[in-house]
Amino acid sequence: MSLPTYEQAWESARDERPFSNGTEGYAWLDNWCGRCINDKPARDGRDDEGCPLILVSLMGRTPIEWIEKRDPESGLVRLGDSYHCMYFRDEDDGGDPEPTPIPDPPGQLTLTPREPHERARMLTSYPEPVKAGGGS
Ligand code: SF4
Structure with missing residues (x-):
């Protein structure tokens, strides 16, 4: 599964900042990207x-590939x-990350x-947030 290009990622990204401050951003980047093989060249x-x-x-912008996690x-x-x-x-996982299709029984x-449909990714946009007190 290859990464999108910068242009593709930019186009599909949500037009909002992913983190509310630097502490939140660098905590996430250190936790995930700091050990991800996709950013190893930069490291x-x-x-x-x-x-x-x-x-x-x-x-x-917030990459659409980042799935928000909330309690x-x-x-x-x-x-x-x-x-x-x-x-x-x-980066320690090794091997080919491509999923192998499971044969039909x-x-x-x-x-x-x-x-x-093999190797297809299900990728959808986030729904618009529901506004409190909204009505028509
Ligand atoms: S975890 Fe970080 S380095 Fe790895 S693919 Fe996602 S954004 Fe890129």
Whole structure:
């Protein structure tokens, strides 16, 4: 699963800052990107090969690939865990990150062919937030 380009990530990103302050941002980046294979080139001194999603976030937009994580009861986020990135891959994981299709069970009828949908990613935009006290 290859990363989007910077231009693709910018276009699909939400037009809002991902973090409310530097502490929140750097806590998250340290926790996730600091050990992700997709930003390893930047950690090795090759900044121009770093993760484009980080660059999008530093430019003030929230990558659509970052899934917001909130406590369902309190609505609060934990410092360093405000998002889960769909492209995160620990540099110690090794191996090919591409999922291997699970074969259809023997004798199972198939309604639709698998091939066009294999390795497809389900990616949707966030819904518009519900406004309190709204009405028509
Ligand atoms: S793929 Fe996600 S977790 Fe990995 S470096 Fe990029 S933004 Fe961070």
